Amino acid sequence: MPVSVRLDEETEALLNKTAKTLRTTKSKILKASVQDFCKKTLQEKRKKPYDLISDLIGKEYSGDGNLAINAEEILRKRFSKNSVLGNKKPS
Numbered sequence: 001m002p003v004s005v006r007l008d009e010e011t012e013a014l015l016n017k018t019a020k021t022l023r024t025t026k027s028k029i030l031k032a033s034v035q036d037f038c039k040k041t042l043q044e045k046r047k048k049p050y051d052l053i054s055d056l057i058g059k060e061y062s063g064d065g066n067l068a069i070n071a072e073e074i075l076r077k078r079f080s081k082n083s084v085l086g087n088k089k090p091s
Helices: 009-022 026-046 049-053 071-087
Strands: none
């Protein structure tokens, strides 16, 4: 199916140079590029929220294995330390 695309000068020059380097047609490069882009985009859209951040989960260890269980207690201690420090006069 014929499709018409308008390219800026920089993109057209890049396409021409790539076609020459690979000794292929601009059409083949455009077809492959569109296919790659569309497949990648559709794969990203299918990902669940966990998949998007899975590389970040479990990478760091705080050294304190009970953060979820004792979260309230830990936060209260930290906030009380900050309020005590905030009330001290500098010497």
